[in-house]
Amino acid sequence: MYSKLPIIDGDILCYRVGFACNEETEAVAIKTMAELLEELVFIDLSSDDCVGYLTGSNNFRYDIAKTQPYKGNRKDAPRPIHLHRLREYLHTAWDFRVVDGQEADDAIGIHATSLRDRSVIVTIDKDLDMIPGHHYNPVKKESYYIDDKEAIKNFYRQILTGDKVDNIEGLRGIGPKKADKILAEADTEMKMYEAVLKAYDNNQERVIENGQLLWIRRKDDEIWQPPTQ
Known part of the structure; x- marks a missing residue:
């Protein structure tokens, strides 16, 4: 089995699967997410376990932003129809953790830093390339290391x-x-x-x-x- 614990960005998965399944039923969206995760964790990463994070409520960055409102350009951005249900599925079926007061990225960064080379960050978000260690892009199916x-x-x-x-x-x-x-x-x-x-x-x-x-x-x-x- 893969010796590194996959730490997965749940926000990205929910949006990608959600938009891909916008015209499908809720059941199809959940099935798509389940199959994606099973392939990602058990086959692509050859692991028998993973942890994942989802962004919850509040964010300390809103109080820091003075020049422009943080994420102020997202107010009218479309959301996948099944977003809430997909998040719920990751939380209940895969034990993804919902983090409040910060973003999923922060929880991923903290967890990956504590494990360092015993973990692999799983996301397509290049923002997380500021965290040293092993990374895996699940869309490109590419592994890389950031020193x-x-x-x-x-x-x-x-x-x-x-x-x-x-x-x-x-x-x-x-x-x-x-x-x-x-x-x-x-x-x-x-x-x-x-x-x-x-x-x-x-x-x-x-x-x-x-x-x-x-x-x-x-x-x-x-x-x-x-x-x-």
């Missing part, structure tokens, strides 16, 4: 680019390629932070706001702060 330096660079890259999905505004005109150029010479976290701060014209308040919104927790109740050395 500590790559993980922290992924985080600072996101501060530069922002996250349109979550309504986090980065620097205008800065995409991943330009962000990589800004960070190219930075070989420590302090240098990465200094490069990002310079790109923001030393607007520390904006850098900290974006950093705290984007940072995926590695321990309970963690709020990101700039490095001191």
